[in-house]
Amino acid sequence: MNANLITVNAQQKDLYMARNFPASTISAVEASTSGGSITVSGDAGSQAIVEVFASRDRWSAEQIKQAVEENYTIDIKVVSGKLTAEVKQKNKISNWNQQGVSISLKISVPRQVDSNLQTSGGSIHISNLTGSQDFRTSGGSLTVENVSGNIVGRTSGGSITVSNSSDNIDLTTSGGSITAKDCNGKINLKTSGGSIKMTNLDGDIQANTSGGSITADAVRGSLNAKTSGGSVNLKETSGNVEAKTSGGSMTVEMLAVNEFVKLSSTGSINLTMPANKGYNLKVKANKIETSGMKDFRGNIESRNMDGTIGNGGTQVDLNTSGRVNLTFK
Numbered sequence: 001m002n003a004n005l006i007t008v009n010a011q012q013k014d015l016y017m018a019r020n021f022p023a024s025t026i027s028a029v030e031a032s033t034s035g036g037s038i039t040v041s042g043d044a045g046s047q048a049i050v051e052v053f054a055s056r057d058r059w060s061a062e063q064i065k066q067a068v069e070e071n072y073t074i075d076i077k078v079v080s081g082k083l084t085a086e087v088k089q090k091n092k093i094s095n096w097n098q099q100g101v102s103i104s105l106k107i108s109v110p111r112q113v114d115s116n117l118q119t120s121g122g123s124i125h126i127s128n129l130t131g132s133q134d135f136r137t138s139g140g141s142l143t144v145e146n147v148s149g150n151i152v153g154r155t156s157g158g159s160i161t162v163s164n165s166s167d168n169i170d171l172t173t174s175g176g177s178i179t180a181k182d183c184n185g186k187i188n189l190k191t192s193g194g195s196i197k198m199t200n201l202d203g204d205i206q207a208n209t210s211g212g213s214i215t216a217d218a219v220r221g222s223l224n225a226k227t228s229g230g231s232v233n234l235k236e237t238s239g240n241v242e243a244k245t246s247g248g249s250m251t252v253e254m255l256a257v258n259e260f261v262k263l264s265s266t267g268s269i270n271l272t273m274p275a276n277k278g279y280n281l282k283v284k285a286n287k288i289e290t291s292g293m294k295d296f297r298g299n300i301e302s303r304n305m306d307g308t309i310g311n312g313g314t315q316v317d318l319n320t321s322g323r324v325n326l327t328f329k
Contacts, residue, residue, distance in 0.1 A: 014053040021078050023048045027110075030086075033086075036122045039107065039126075049107070052105060072088065075088075087103045109129075113129060141176065144165050157175045158176045178207075184201065186204045187205045189206065205222065232265070263317070263320075264319045282306050282316070296308070
């Protein structure tokens with residue numbers, strides 16, 4: 001398909017070239033670059049637009065243009081409904097100081113598209129999309145805003161932010177923090193070295209970090225949260241909760257309970273739950289303290305509690321080598 005060349009506006013810093021295509025012909029986008037960022041947004045009007053930005057600190061526009069022409073190929077096309085924007089090095093760049101340029105892509109497409117995005121060194125930002133999204137970077141951050149469908153994102157070294165998104169969300173980083181806000185569906189968040197912060201999530205939620213803290217505010221549904229090296233702090237939580245930390249304390253506030261609350265920690269556990277409900281309790285700790293507990297039947301000692309409240313109901317399992325503070329209100 002032939003594309004129209006867009007006149008480059010001198011006020012758009014680092015804009016090297018641009019192409020546009022009829023938006024109605026596009027159902028998928030595939031983009032890749034070796035050293036820059038990728039941005040894809042589903043806000044195209046009648047025209048889908050691909051903008052290519054080439055930058056290098058302290059280089060003139062003429063130097064950048066010459067380096068791109070000599071060392072890179074840029075291929076932008078639409079075939080059978082797929083928009084492809086590909087930046088490749090012609091040959092391996094042996095001297096970055098003399099040849100290297102950061103080349104980024106900014107793409108505007110219809111909202112209903114599938115995407116496959118890859119960059120070896122920059123960030124990826126997707127927004128206002130519906131469909132199947134697969135995006136990966138070896139060294140940059142990931143940002144997801146107002147996206148629904150099957151969402152799979154991977155970064156080897158950057159942070160992740162996801163907001164106002166839904167359905168199937170699977171995001172992993174090897175070294176950064178994760179922030180998730182105002183999302184619903186099946187949500188899997190994993191980091192090998194950072195913290196996880198969740199606000200206003202609803203669904204089946206997995207949060208796993210090997211080295212940071214986990215915090216949540218207003219999470220509903222089913223939450224499984226695990227950290228090997230930080231604290232866990234869950235506020236205004238509703239539903240089922242399973243949480244574990246091998247290196248910190250845990251504070252959990254349940255507004256509403258469902259089938260179970262299972263907490264395991266090497267530090268203290270502070271758990272607040274609704275009163276006037278039925279519970280099956282099994283608690284092991286160095287010391288157990290309770291407040292507001294009524295109608296308990298069973299065995300209670302300083303380090304063990306096993307019994308029911310009311311006629312039983314929600315299974316509550318607490319296990320720690322530290323102290324348990326169990327409050328009903």
